[in-house]
Amino acid sequence: MRRPTVTAAEKAQAREVSLGRIGRLFRPHRRALTVVIATIAASSIVAMASPFLLRAVIDTALPERDVPLLAWLTGAMVAVAAVTAALGVVQTWLSTKVGQQIMHRLRTDVFAHLQRQSLAFFTRTRTGEVQSRITNDIGGMQSVVTSTATSVASNLTTAVATAVAMVALSWQLSLISLVVLPPAIWLTRRVAALRRTITSAQQRELADLNVTVEEALSINGIQLARTMGAGPALVERFTGSSERLIDLELRAQLAGRWRMASTSVVFAAIPAVIYLGAGLPITGGAMTIGTLIAFTTLQSGLFRPLMGLLNVGVSLVSSLALFARVFEYLDLPVEIDDPARPVPVDPARVRGDVRFEGVTFSYPASPAPAVAGVDLEVPAGSTLALVGETGSGKSTLAALVARLHDPGAGRITLDGVDLRDMRLADLAAVVGVVSQETYLLHTTVRENLRYAKPDATDAEIEAAARAARIHDLIAGLPEGYDTVVGSRGHRFSGGEKQRLAIARTLLRDPRVLILDEATSALDTETERAVQDAFDALARDRTTITIAHRLSTVRDADRIAVLDHGRIVESGSHDDLMSAHGRYAVLAA
Incomplete structure (x- = not known):
């Protein structure tokens, strides 16, 4: 079966989608997003206390057998975990609510706008294509719309707070930990571009699948297929489209996976480098065991938000193909509309x-x-x-x-x-x-x-x-x-x-x-x-x-x-x- 190609118009449309226009979707929810970001910041700052509490436990409370201090420190660690968990629940509820409201607005805006289109639009457009834009495309944007803003805020706040805490513990080891960032960012940009192309192809294939279902499984379609003996050909067409979707999904999931895996290996190797650095003459004797453990704990915690930020970038860039298809319908001119100054008629x-x-x-x-x-x-x-x-x-x-x-x-x-x-x-x-x-x-x-x-x-x-x-x-x-x-x-x-x-x-x-x-x-x-x-x-x-x-x-x-x-x-x-x-x- 011939693989669908990307037309020049589709490529141009995808390039024209600006992050500013996507950002305007969140504008009516500024107050809720401010609360979410404040909650995320508070959670990240509170969580940064854990490594310092751990250092105090290892360097002071345990060696000196100070039971009251140990009780206070361990109690504080539990309290930090409880506070961050509670703030996480609030943040998840607010961010999901905002995301669902944006999805609701997109769905209703597209549906209402299509209701105003002329008969000529529906004459030249396949019904399955319209359904695919409203269900598959907007549905595919859900994770991005629901979690992108909060994920950026959460990971960025955590990464900054972690980096500050790392510098406070040891600026020399911090430089070693951050050296992997430039190649990781470069790899992420390559992966994002690849996934964006695959996502666009996926949505076109899903639209074709919807058209096949809508045309073949309606009552008129079944009657036509039975009387024309077209059932086997329709099954073959559907099977081919479904097989292409399998291939595209595999490509989407594996796109850049080896590159990202390489980055993960490098991040995982950094603790070994830190242990090596801690034993060098330039740092030898200047760092306690508690500081070293606290630093490696922070460093391992830095990996998650940094990878989270990079993955958000990949998801956002790849989702531009979805936004392009939805905005294309929202930008359709209304040929027959209410006049600007209607004549009152009873x-x-x-x-x-x-x-x-x-x-x-x-x-x-x-x-x-x-x-x-x-x-x-x-x-x-x-x-x-x-x-x-x-x-x-x-x-x-x-x-x-x-x-x-x-x-x-x-x-x-x-x-x-x-x-x-x-x-x-x-x-x-x-x-x-x-x-x-x-x-x-x-x-x-x-x-x-x-x-x-x-x-x-x-x-x-x-x-x-x-x-x-x-x-x-x-x-x-x-x-x-x-x-x-x-x-x-x-x-x-x-x-x-x-x-x-x-x-x-x-x-x-x-x-x-x-x-x-x-x-x-x-x-x-x-x-x-x-x-x-x-x-x-x-x-x-x-x-x-x-x-x-x-x-x-x-x-x-x-x-x-x-x-x-x-x-x-x-x-x-x-x-x-x-x-x-x-x-x-x-x-x-």
Whole structure:
């Protein structure tokens, strides 16, 4: 299997992630972090008393058999251990809380930002990729976000305090102990760069794995695989991706391990060098046994914070690949957003007068506009039907009214207000859409309907279901409205799902109703029943209907015929039939 490569854009993105931007994530938690750092500093300072207490025990209390002094010294050693342990618990609780709050903010910020993205983003982005950014990438950052700041503070404070205590005991031996630092730092930088590259590759491979799972194990994916006999190929694809993850994980764990092991050996050899140095003429006779033991104790204690600091550097640099992927989503521009100064709109007072004024729109990378120069007026309470061949621009016009896209030229107004000047929430409360592609959530029928109106009562839910001619079917289910619809509503037929979608939209009682092939999956008898319901509900409501079956739109107040994004005919059914134009050809 071909190994995924790093694109130039991904490399540039990774380089652009600054430590300053990462640091700004911690800014709202400055007070808590100050307490954490103060706790760490206090713990490190208190812990430094232990070597001096040990020296006093060896050099004074034991040789002189001073039992009271020995009792005080050993009691103080126990007290130091107890205080540092208690401070450690407080520090861990605070640092973990801050880290989890930052993780929560990152997850919710990314999710909320993606909710504001246009349909074009989700059209060109794999669903598994989006899920991987929110779960795998942010999850992979957790250890860094949770422990980095406190680990740096803890290890740095401990290292400084230990170094000061070592110098106080013997500055000559301190120089010997610190000589290993320059090569250790150089090795760490090499390891960090290597792990950063591997981490980036790991996250891309995890995203591919997520895509495979999402596509192959959904109900639609299983059906496609079974009917196409693609199961073995999918298993092979998944197996190959999983094997590459094993290789990457091994490389990540072993990256620079021999180099770091060499550093560990050098650190471990320093005590031997210290013992040798203590016996040299330059230091001979000038150092007590207690001082030597206390110094080697400090020196061995210095190894842990120094290696901790170096490892934090490795983790932080390697995690920049994760931050790059998350920040890339946070930096995505919002193409359709609330205006800076929205026009106040009361949904309860909206009449529903819709106008298209010179509307032109093109999809990205499309050579021709989907709609061009459309001028239409849909008076409040009237019905407009959009007809035409597939690809003529009917659904695009409907999507523009719901502001799923914005026109490239011209404007669409509602009661004289440009849709781009309205809050998205206000527009959603006024415009309801029932499309030919029905999406139901994997929850109960009741909750699927309540999705449109969270505060809807059971009576309102049943009224909407009756209007959509679906109540009797729901009531006949074993658990009624509490029946789980299954993944993507596969428990129901196409017609039943569309009637549920119709009920869900009607529950909101929108002033403008868009029906985009809303009855395409219904049989003739059911379609007639639902159409009767629509006719009743369309009274005093502006309705824009898109249909291939012209029998469902012949009673519309106005019919507009589209061809290649332009309106070629407009009028009532009778007028268009007598004109013997494009509509008459379609109706034939």
